[in-house]
Amino acid sequence: MAKQKTAFVCTDCGSDYVKWQGQCGDCGAWNTLTEIKLGPEKGSGRAGAQVRGKLAGFTGTLDSARVLKDINLEDLPRFSSGAEEFDRVLGGGLVPGSAILIGGNPGAGKSTLLLQTMCHLACTMEALYITGEESLQQIAMRAQRLQLPTDKLRLMSETNVEAIVGAAQELKPKVLVVDSIQVVHTDEITSAPGSVSQVRECAAYLIRYAKQTGMVLLLVGHVTKDGSLAGPKVLEHMIDCSILLDGSDDARFRTLRGQKNRFGAVNELGIFAMTEQGMREVKNPSAIFLDRGSEPASGSAVMVVWEGTRPLLVEIQALVDDSQLGNPRRVAVGLEQNRLAMLLAVLHRHGGLQVGDQDVFANVVGGVKVLETSADLALLLAIVSSYRDRIIPSDMIIFGEVGLSGEIRPVPNGQERLAEAAKHGFKRAIVPKGNAPKRPIVGMEITAVSKLADALAALD
Known part of the structure; x- marks a missing residue:
């Protein structure tokens, strides 16, 4: 009679084991392993030996195996979902x-x-x-x-x-x-x-x-x-x-x-x-997320993020306030929490701005989650704007990655980001030096920076 095969799978991470154990070795969760049945073993016993014997003497060719270059590369027959x-x-x-x-x-x-x-x-x-x-x-x-x-x-x-x-x-x-x-x-x-x-x-x-x-x-x-x-x-x-x-x-x-x-x-x-x-x-999601208030306020900056195959203009807001607690709060909504703490350390070391005794709150307007690093520079300048109570011009766009040594690194698709900003009426931009366009964009003043200190000076 064929033997029933079983396995134990972690419900949190999906890792499988041959026997039950209290803790999953991959994710560290306790009591998450459940037993599943994989069906009877096939190819065992006398029947399996006969099959293996036949395969051992097989000398023919496999008609189903094809050469890679002979495979037809026609377009997949997609059809629209209606949206x-x-x-x-x-x-x-x-x-x-x-x-x-x-x-x-x-x-x-x-x-x-x-x-x-x-x-x-x-x-x-x-x-x-x-x-x-x-x-x-x-x-x-x-x-x-x-x-x-x-x-x-x-x-x-x-x-x-x-x-x-x-x-x-x-x-x-x-x-x-x-x-x-x-x-x-x-x-x-x-x-x-x-x-x-x-x-x-x-x-x-x-x-x-x-x-x-x-x-x-x-x-x-x-x-x-x-x-x-x-x-x-x-x-x-x-x-x-x-x-x-x-x-x-x-x-x-x-x-x-x-x-x-x-x-x-x-x-x-x-x-x-x-x-x-x-x-x-x-x-046009950029127009929705850029529905800003009529009164300009400090701590607000507009950035260009790249989502899949298109640029997206979103507003990022920062609030810096005196902390009433022993440990100042660091809250990020729509951004990575650990990256906010890292950027604040870079701002202190290479920007000369100390916010260690301040509560810092950061939010991406519209509920968008920013997963790329092009929002680093816009986030830092929004924090500086809130701390100094200086308004960033409403027609300015900002993007760029900030390194641990204070350098401003270029980001992919810089030309397309600037073109999207110009299409929505932005007149000024602070971008990494590596993303500076070779040809000037009509109606847009572009400031290319290579250090965080240069970006802070351009903001002043």
């Missing part, structure tokens, strides 16, 4: 046979975005929406509230993966949505829905069917308290595209960011606005 911002994050549209995982906090708008997309696609192709957490009446009420076309999309309330694939085989949809993968289960595994074994086996079953039939599979994943995808951490190597929809409950704008994409660029950003009619695309 340009969604297509941008996907790399240009949906690819047949791809598996896409969409995560986000509760209330971020995952179901709303997918329902709008599926209603649009159902007008031109067969589409199936599987809901395991909401009733069909709830989905219908949302579609009616959003004024979506409801005469083509097929809905189904099901949590059994075998029943879902059976329905897909009968209806043959081009696009399938499963909301969510945490509630789907298979009868072959005895563990509860949402466990590592259930999530991985159900997702593998659905992905295998999508690859064989060329169907686009959209999976919805939950997010834990620390912001990571619950359970689907083990799915990152199985899926083709991982997307995170971010945005707080009280924020009007939602950011859709690609974390993994086999068919396009990573870290591409799409901007949506949550309205009464659902998720609406923001065609």
Whole structure:
């Protein structure tokens, strides 16, 4: 009788072990290892010996093996999802046979975005929406509230993966949505829905069917308290595209960011606005994030960040105030906390500005999370502006990376950043010397700096 193979997988990081242990050796978490069944061993015993004997005497050629240069490099047959911002994050549209995982906090708008997309696609192709957490009446009420076309999309309330694939085989949809993968289960595994074994086996079953039939599979994943995808951490190597929809409950704008994409660029950003009619695309996000007050104030600077394949103008604000505590506070919203502390040390050492006894607060307006280092110079100048109570001109753009020795390093795509700033009416710019344009930009005065002291002098 074939022996059942088992493994122990960490629910936090996805690392697997041959036996159970109290602590995960990779992430250090305690009591997170759960047992999963991998199925019976194949190729063992007398039958396995016969197969190995046949393979040992095999002298033929493999027809399935092809030379790399003979493979046809035609464009992937993408089709649009109906939203340009969604297509941008996907790399240009949906690819047949791809598996896409969409995560986000509760209330971020995952179901709303997918329902709008599926209603649009159902007008031109067969589409199936599987809901395991909401009733069909709830989905219908949302579609009616959003004024979506409801005469083509097929809905189904099901949590059994075998029943879902059976329905897909009968209806043959081009696009399938499963909301969510945490509630789907298979009868072959005895563990509860949402466990590592259930999530991985159900997702593998659905992905295998999508690859064989060329169907686009959209999976919805939950997010834990620390912001990571619950359970689907083990799915990152199985899926083709991982997307995170971010945005707080009280924020009007939602950011859709690609974390993994086999068919396009990573870290591409799409901007949506949550309205009464659902998720609406923001065609010009720079104009939205630059909606500044009529009265200029100190501690405010405009920077150009590069998100995926396009520049984005955002405002960064800083507030420096006397600390009432023994340990001054360092708070960064939309920025990395440790990088703020490092830049304050550089400002003290190479800028001659001591803020060790001051509370420093930094915020990126609009809820955007800045992940690149081009915001270093703008952040430091905003801090200096708040500390000295001097207003940075409203028509000035700032970007550049600051090194530990006080040097201003160039950043990628400097020409495109300046062109985007000029298009929005900015007349002055402080940029790294390595990003100074070879040809002057009409209507823009550019100050190229190589040291932090030069940037502070240009601000005065």
